Amino acid sequence: MSSPRNSDTGSRRERGYSLIELMVAILIALFLIAGVITIEQSVRNSYTDRSGVAQLENDERFTMSMLSEITQSAGYYPDPAVTSQVAALPAATATAPNGAALSFVSGQAIDGVPNTTVVNGATYDDDSIAVRFMTASGDGIPLCDGTSNQTGSDTVYTNYFYIGVVNGTSYLYCALEIGNTWSPTSPVQLVENVEAMQIWYGLHTAASVTPGDYSVDTYVPAAAMTASDWSEVTAVRITVMFKNPLQADVGQQAATFTKVIALMSRTGGS
DSSP, X not given: OHHHHHHXXXXXXXXXXXXXXXXXXXXXXXXXXXXXXXXXXHHHHHHHHHHHHHHHHHHHHHHHHHHHHHHTTTTOOSXXXXXXXXXXXXXXXXXXXXXXXXXXXXXXXXXXXXXXXXETTEEEEBOEEEEEEEEOTTSOOOOTTSOOOXXXXXXXXXXXXXXXXXXXXXXXXXXXEEXXXXXXXXXXXXXXXXXXXXXXXXXXXXXXXXXTXXXXXXXXXXXXXXXXXXXXXXXXXXXEEEOOTTHHHHOOOOXXXXXXXXXXXXXXXX
């Protein structure tokens, strides 16, 4: 009499899960997998955003440091006891690697070329700037390509900053003219994703009875500068527009940074 009962019990144990139970289990597993994938994507996007912002901050610091270091040296020459800025920086004209026409009178240390560019349907200033100074061999004064004067003699350098686009990516470039010859090395790509650059020049225009009063009372864009204004530049205000790493996600505007740079040859310090 006990054998039939034992046989029924074994059959029930071998029956396993029903189809409904399996479907419920699979559905729960899918919900769990979807949750894990969502969390992973969120973490990845957050990491990408943080990395992009960190890269933007690094690019901004490098760009502003480079522009400041070079621009504040405008008009420098090694030995003021035996020469002058007019003698050290003779009149010169040049065509930059991007086709811009540069022109300097004697003693002029700064020249700017106005331009515009269209970013996402909006028009922005896309200015470029040329900075001249003379350095002595081995004095360690940096040039925009990261080198310094090792020629063995006093040499005039023109550091030219401009924006160029390669394969859809915009870069801040540096081209270096040594004496009257552009460096045989190709212009250097300093920073990528620099979309526009606005440059205004600080002048002292108010009448003053104080000789050598170089205090800035107005900033003028390159397009409004007169020929005589270029030799009177005391400071430069540069605004650089970077592509915002979060722009694709939240539609934010480009990241903009501004810095005022004083010319040491005019102010006596930076």
